Amino acid sequence: MAKVISNMHLNEKVGLLEVECDRGGKPGQFYMLRAWDTYPLLPRPISIFDCTDHSIRFLYLVVGEGTRRLYQLRAGDNLMLEGPFGNGFPELSGKIALIGGGIGIAPFYYAAKQYENADVYLGFSDQPYLVEEFKQVSSSVTVDVGGTILDTISFSDYDHVIACGPEGMLKAVQAKQAAEQTDANVYVSLENKMACGVGACLACSTKHKTGRKKTCTDGPVFRAEEVSFV
Amino acid sequence: MAKVISNMHLNEKVGLLEVECDRGGKPGQFYMLRAWDTYPLLPRPISIFDCTDHSIRFLYLVVGEGTRRLYQLRAGDNLMLEGPFGNGFPELSGKIALIGGGIGIAPFYYAAKQYENADVYLGFSDQPYLVEEFKQVSSSVTVDVGGTILDTISFSDYDHVIACGPEGMLKAVQAKQAAEQTDANVYVSLENKMACGVGACLACSTKHKTGRKKTCTDGPVFRAEEVSFV
C-alpha cells in the first residue's frame, strides 16, 4: 500500500501522480500499479517518471478503465504498488538522444536527469506538456507537435539513441537505424500487455531475432535491431 | 443519475444519505440504488427514510460491498436511482405502533410523519442513533438497547402494528400476534434479496399462506399472519 501525495491533471487525458514510496528504481524501469479493488482485474505497468528517496512520480495517459481510475485518485488515497520491475536503460556515456512519442516521453525525464549528456526529443500529437520541466534536466529539448519527431534527428550524431512511444514509431526507429547505417547504439522500450510483471506468465513474451523475450524481465528496453515487429 | 447532497456518518456502520430526487414516494416504499460502475453487479434496495419535493434521504447500515460503497459517497458524487418501488404502508387511521429493529427503523421516520397517531418503538443492539429526530415526528418514542423491543409492547393497545427488522424479529411479531389473539392489524415489511425490483425475475418471491408473493411489487409490506416464514 502506498499513499498518494498528489495527482496533477496536466490536461483532460494526462496526469502526473506522486506517491509515497522508498523503493526507487532506475530510469526505464516500471512499477505495477493498482488503484482499485476488483475492477479492472490486473494492475497496470507504468514507467518511473521521476523518483526520490521517499517518493515516485508517474506520468500517465488515460486510455481505458485502469488509467481512468489513476486519473481519479486524490491526495491521501491508497494504491497498491509493486516494483521496480524490468531492466531499465543501460548505463551509458557519450552523446545520447532520448526520443519520446506521446506518453512515451514518460521514462525520459528521470533518464535525462541521470545521463550527463542527453538531448531530449518530445513528440506530441497536440498540446505539449511538461516541456519546461524537461528543459530543467536537459540542455537540449526539441519539441514537435503533430509531425514526426524522428525526422528532426540524425542518429549518427549520437553514440546512443533510446526511443519510447507507439509501436509505429518504434518500427520507424528500426527502419531509420537500418537506413542511416549508423554506429549509434539504438534502444527501444517496448509496451506489451502484461499480467504478472515478474516473468512468470509469458503474456508479454515477444519475438526477437534471437528468440522469444519477456518484455517485463528481459526488457522493456531492447536493442532496436533485435526486435521483430510484426 | 442523481446527485448526492450529503452523506452523514452516524457511526462507523450507519449512514444517512441525502440525494437530489423529485420522484418522492410513500412511506414503506423503496428505491434501487447503484453508486458503482461494475461491482457489485446489482443495485441495492433501500427504503425511503424521508423525502421532500426535491430530495430523498436513505438510512443504511453497512453490511457488505454495496452498502460500503454507499458509505463512501461524498457530496457531489453521482448515483443511479430507480423507484419508488413496492406497495408501501397502507393508509391507516386509529392508534398505530411502528416497531423497528436495527436498521429496520429506516422506513418509520417518514411513516411517523404521515400517520397522525403513531407510537414509535426503536430497538438497537448497541449505540442508538436518530432518537431525537424520531421524537420530532412522534410524541411517543420508546427505545430499547440490547434487549427485545417487542417485550415492551402490547399489540392489543393498538389498531395497527407495523414491524420492520431482522427475520427473527418478524417471526416473533407473528408469534406475538397469535399469542395475544389481538384484533390489531399487524403488518411486516420483508427484506428479500432482489434482482430486478420490478416483479420480473421472481428472485424475491416468497411463500405466503395464500401462495407465492413478490416482495418487490406485492410487498414489501404484508399482513403478518399471511407470511410463511421458513
Added chain:
Amino acid sequence: MIDLSCNIAGISFKNPIVMASGTFGFGREYSGFYDINKLGGFVGKGLTLQPKEGNNGTRMAETAAGMMNSIGLENPGIHAFLTQESAYWQSLDTVRIVNLGGGTLEDYRAGAELIQEHEQRIRKDTGRSSIDMIELNISCPNVKEGGMAFGIQTDAARHVVRAVRNKTSLPLIVKLSPGAENLAEMAIMCEHEGADALSLINTISAMKIDIRKRKSVFEHGYAGLSGPAIKPIALRMVHQVAHAVTLPIIGMGGITTADDVIEFIMAGADAVQVGTANFINLRTGPDLIEGVTAWMEQEGVQSLDEIRGIIS
C-alpha cells in the same frame, strides 16, 4: 439510412435486441418504464404445463461480475398464462415469444399443443396474433425432474424437439444449454429436426457455498450463472454454433453494452437476447438500441448484415 431490422424464420424484428426469458416477466413489468414496443422482441418467463411454485430458499446470489439464480421455473402454467396475458400480448407491436419448459416429454408435447390450439383459435376469432414464436427451453438447470438431461445429450434432446415440432406451426427456436456434451452436434440435430432458429446460451451450472453455514447457498446445490462473467464463454459458443449450422441464431450471455451486441453479431448471431443486464439498469433495452445505432453511424455501417458473422 441505418437499418437495424432483421428477419428470423419469417418473423421480422425492428432491431436485434430481444429481452431474455425469465428476466422480463411477461413484458408488462417493464412497460411502465419505457415503450417496450421499441424492442426487437421479448421472451416471456418460462412456462410449464402445470403451474410451478419454483424453488424455496435463496433464489439469487451475486458472484464476481455475475449472478446465480435458482428460481426453479416458478410460473402460473400455460393455461393461466394464455388466459391472463393473451389480450395484453395481442396489444403489443413487438415480437412476442413464449418460452416453453417442461419436466417430461409429455409435458412438452401437451404444452406445445395447448399453445398451438390457443393461438390458432385466437387468430381465427380476432384476426390478430398473440404469440409470434416459441422458444423451446430444453436447458433450464434448475428443475429436478429431468429438465437438465434433455439439454445435455443430443439423443434425449431430439425427442423433445421432434415432439414439439410436430405439435406447433409457430416458428420454433430451440434454446441450447452451455452444458450440452457436444454443442455443435446438438445444433445440427435441431436443424435436422426442423427447428427454425437456435438461441444460446442458457445459464451455466455453478455453485456457491455459504462457508459460515457450511451449506450450499441454493436449495438444489447448483444454480445457473449469468451476466458479464459468462460473456466470453457465450460468445465462443455462439461462434461455434454459427459455424456448425445454417439456422438463424439468437446469441446471449452477459450482454450489457452495445459493443457486446456487436461482438455477438460479428460472431454470427442474427439477433441477441439480454437477460441479467435488465437488472443492472432497467432501461438497458432502449439504451442498447441507441448504442448500436450510434455505433453503426460512427462506423458507417448501414445494415448489420455487413458485419454479421464476419469473424471466420
Added chain:
Amino acid sequence: MIDLSCNIAGISFKNPIVMASGTFGFGREYSGFYDINKLGGFVGKGLTLQPKEGNNGTRMAETAAGMMNSIGLENPGIHAFLTQESAYWQSLDTVRIVNLGGGTLEDYRAGAELIQEHEQRIRKDTGRSSIDMIELNISCPNVKEGGMAFGIQTDAARHVVRAVRNKTSLPLIVKLSPGAENLAEMAIMCEHEGADALSLINTISAMKIDIRKRKSVFEHGYAGLSGPAIKPIALRMVHQVAHAVTLPIIGMGGITTADDVIEFIMAGADAVQVGTANFINLRTGPDLIEGVTAWMEQEGVQSLDEIRGIIS
C-alpha cells in the same frame, strides 16, 4: 494447534495452497518476493517434449472479473527444463510438480519417460529428489495440434493417461478440462487408469472480438478464460467430480481469497491451486495461507479434514 497440512498420493503438503501451472513460472520468478517454501507446493509452466515458441499476437486480454490467455504453451522443452531447473528445484522445500503437456500421444509418452529417467538418476546420484509429482495436462485449449481433443472425450483421454501412467512411477495428477463432454465419466476413467489424483479446472474456452478491427483478439480465435469470473463454475465441477471418484482432488478456478479456498475444500477438494490471483497480487500465496489460518482459528477448526467435502 491448527494443522494446515494435507497428504495427496503419499506426498505431504505443508498447506493446501499450490500455485497453478503457467502462472508461477518455474518458481524462481516469485522467490524474490517471498519464501516460496512456505507454499504447499507449486506447478511449473506446462512442458512439452520439444521446445515451443507459443502463440503470436495478443496473448492476454481482460474480461469482466476474468482474463483470457493464449500463451500457446511456450516452454523450453522438457530436456532444457530438466537441465536448467533441476538443481534449483532440488534446493526447494515445497512440493514441486511438473506440468506435462503434449500435442500427440507419442509426445506425452516420450515426455513422461524423459522425466522418469532424469528423476530416477538424480535421486540415485544425489540422494535427493527434484520433482515430487507429475500433473498431466490433457486440457490446454491453446494448442492446435490436438491437445484439446484429449481433454474432451473420455476415450481419447484414456490413451494419454494410460501411456503416461505406464512410463512414470511418480505420483500422477491428471488435470481435467472444463470442456470435457462428461466430466464425471472422465474422472472415473482416470481413477480406473491408475491416476493418483485429479486437478481441475483448466481455463474455459472463450472468445473476444476486437470490433474495431473486426477480428478475434487472439490468433487462434479462442483463448482460455480464468480468474474470479469462472469460480462458481469451477466450484460446481469440483463438487461434481468429488462425488464421482474417491481420488484426492486439487481444485482451482478463480480462487483469490481465503474464503474461496474454504469453499473449494468444503466442496471436496483436498488442496487448491491458485493461478490468476498471482497476477492480481503477487503475494497471494502467503496471504492465502495466513487467511486460511485466521479463518480456522476464528471458526475453531483444527484441521481441514473437519470441513473437507462437508457439502453433500
